[in-house]
Amino acid sequence: MLKRIEMFKENGFKDNALSNFLVHDSPYMKVINFNLKAGQELPVHSHDIEGQLCLSVMEGRGEFLAKEGKTLPAETGDVLVSDIAEPHGVRAQTDMRILVTIAPPI
Amino acid sequence: MLKRIEMFKENGFKDNALSNFLVHDSPYMKVINFNLKAGQELPVHSHDIEGQLCLSVMEGRGEFLAKEGKTLPAETGDVLVSDIAEPHGVRAQTDMRILVTIAPPI
Numbered sequence: 001m002l003k004r005i006e007m008f009k010e011n012g013f014k015d016n017a018l019s020n021f022l023v024h025d026s027p028y029m030k031v032i033n034f035n036l037k038a039g040q041e042l043p044v045h046s047h048d049i050e051g052q053l054c055l056s057v058m059e060g061r062g063e064f065l066a067k068e069g070k071t072l073p074a075e076t077g078d079v080l081v082s083d084i085a086e087p088h089g090v091r092a093q094t095d096m097r098i099l100v101t102i103a104p105p106i
Numbered sequence: 107m108l109k110r111i112e113m114f115k116e117n118g119f120k121d122n123a124l125s126n127f128l129v130h131d132s133p134y135m136k137v138i139n140f141n142l143k144a145g146q147e148l149p150v151h152s153h154d155i156e157g158q159l160c161l162s163v164m165e166g167r168g169e170f171l172a173k174e175g176k177t178l179p180a181e182t183g184d185v186l187v188s189d190i191a192e193p194h195g196v197r198a199q200t201d202m203r204i205l206v207t208i209a210p211p212i
Contacts, residue, residue: 004179
């Protein structure tokens with residue numbers, strides 16, 4: 001299995017909410033692209049299960065969100081690695097494209 | 107566990123070979139950033155083990171490489187999903203930054 005996905009063409013932006021696009025789902029990993037317009041957010045959340053996720057900023061900038069209102073800068077090229085069970089999220093300051101890889105898939 | 111990695115600051119480019127940077131390694135996934143100058147390549151390779159990888163183009167453009175000399179365009183924002191056992195590689199036409207997530211880790 002080998003496939004190419006043109007993420008920037010497949011997924012756009014929405015005015016009222018983030019736009020999500022399932023890039024890949026398999027027994028090994030789930031890959032999702034979230035596009036956020038400036039001001040939109042992927043709210044802080046967590047799931048009480050095993051596994052980790054890797055969230056990379058493909059375009060734009062904002063803040064990574066963590067527990068207790070903590071934030072970290074999120075610039076293009078920054079990666080956030082988190083346990084799935086650890087609270088995490090993203091808030092966009094400019095239009096942002098992010099790619100999330102989750103393993104094992106949830 | 108939650109950590110931020112400033113990939114564009116942590117990893118540069120080398121004149122003689124691609125520059126690799128281990129972003130994360132755990133029982134769940136391995137995440138590696140490869141930076142290739144124009145003309146450099148991550149040669150076609152495969153490992154005869156279970157699992158898949160997700161290769162995303164963070165910056166630049168080139169070609170994804172597959173078996174029997176086949177190529178696919180690799181633009182910024184493109185993602186290649188491949189079985190680890192399937193031959194895959196990348197050739198850079200401009201300076202490229204790519205992010206590879208492998209699950210389970212090899």
